[in-house]
Amino acid sequence: MGSGRVGASIAFLCMSNALDDVLLVNRNKDKAIGVSLDISNAIPATSKFSIHGTSDYSKLSDSDIVVISASMGEYLKDRSENMISQITMIKEIAEKIKQYCPSAIILLISNPLDVLTYFLQKETGFSRFKVIGIASSLDTSRFRYLISEKFSVPPSFITGAIVLGEHGDSMVPVFSRVSVDGAPLLSLLDEDEKSSIIDNVRTYWKDLRSYKSRSQFGIAKNAFDVINAILHAQDLSVPASVVLKGEYGEHDVAMGVPVTINQYGVSKIEDLKLDEFEFSLLKKSSQKLHDQINSI
Secondary structure, three states, X not given: OOOOHHHHHHHHHHHHOOOOOEEEEOOOHHHHHHHHHHHHOOOOOOOOOOEEEEOOHHHHOOOOEEEEOOOOOOOOOOOOOXXXXXXXXXXXXXXXXXXXXXXXXXEEOOOOHHHHHHHHHHHHOOOXXXXXXXXXXXXXXXXXHHXXXXXXXXXXXXXXXXXXXXOOOOOEXXXXXXXXXXXXXXXXOOHHHHHHHHHHHHOXXXXXXXXXXXXXXXXXXXXXXXXXXXXXXXXXXXXXXXXXXXXXXXXXXXXXXXXXXXOOEEEEEOOOOXXXXXXXXXXXHHHHHHHHHHOO
């Protein structure tokens, strides 16, 4: 659902890799059709799959996976700027999904991601393991990239990088588990350098927007990886936003935590050991999300 830059990029990856049939659903039918016509030219000659565009939600019938990248407007300073209109939109989409594809796994990309993940799960009544917010894996990619740039090494030299919590200004890059070419990251940084990396991960999207309008390729690839794991029944370990029921001491909030995803959705939430500083930041992040949810 949604055929803007992100939705189109995900669809392109799915079709060019002959992953499965794709249906683009957009309020603007012509846009959905136009994007599908463009992407159809990237389908391999050996592929058995096709792509179509529509504004008709009924054509979602029996879909296995629904990806939501729709938006009611652009945010400029904070991902929660359009929170009320986005929640209204997500509740309407929830009703359509319940009606036409009640067995689907839902992957959510729209912002504010964690708050929308929470309300989407509550509105659909689906298992919390089948409503998954995809963003912390993107933040993790950015964290890894910034570390690799800091030390002028390839990203493959960076192991253990992960970002938890809100997909927003309170996200928590976890330093205690990271190694750079085998050396513990914390042994290579002073406090100022650590704080700088935290700030840069949190503001990465703003820095990117000073060069182009919006990000699309990173989140598209992260979403594609999840779709691929679901369709091919493969275990994929990534951080993602899910509604918590006691994990990390949290209830009735959705936020980024380490999970394993397979054909059933989230099959496991990993209990990651954090140091005291990281755990305190995660608590602050969850409290911010609680406050946003409770404000509705």
